[in-house]
Amino acid sequence: MNRLSTAALMAAAMSGSLVGLANGRRGTLVQQAPANTSHFVNPYEGDGRAAKAGAKLYQRECAPCHGKSGEGFRNAPPLNRADMKNAPPGALFWILRNGSLRYGMPSFSHLPEAQRWQIITYVRSLSRIPGTVTNDNNK
């Protein structure tokens, strides 16, 4: 990611948290992502090797809360939902950048951007796993 889009991302992150403070909770985190993250492109979209690398990172960083297959656990929502697969990559990137500290989702801004995109590539493949739940009635 170049400098310009990183700056745009930081602006997006800041406006996102301001909106959050002003409005309280509105829908899922994905739905709360600011519109100006929507143009972010996942450099690894459809890249099987990146998804594999993301799977390893996911097991280390995310599985303890979201479950081995993204099935969710306690207050960590399932990630193997159809709406996760269809979520704009920029929304997921925004979530990993900022977390949702008040509700127990850490920020992963300490991971290199490439690793965050690899995790996102993997998360978006989770809903192809049999036994997937969909959240379509829940919107």
Ligand code: HEC
């Ligand atoms: C310490 C526990 C914890 C860890 C580790 C964690 N999460 Fe979360 N995550 C949460 C919680 C709790 C929420 C719900 C936050 C909320 O409702 O605001 C959440 C929410 C999310 C959401 C938004 C879901 C939605 O319905 O909009 C995504 C996407 C997500 N996490 C992805 C990840 C990924 C990818 C990782 C690994 C890099 C990860 N999380 C690691 C606890 C965790």
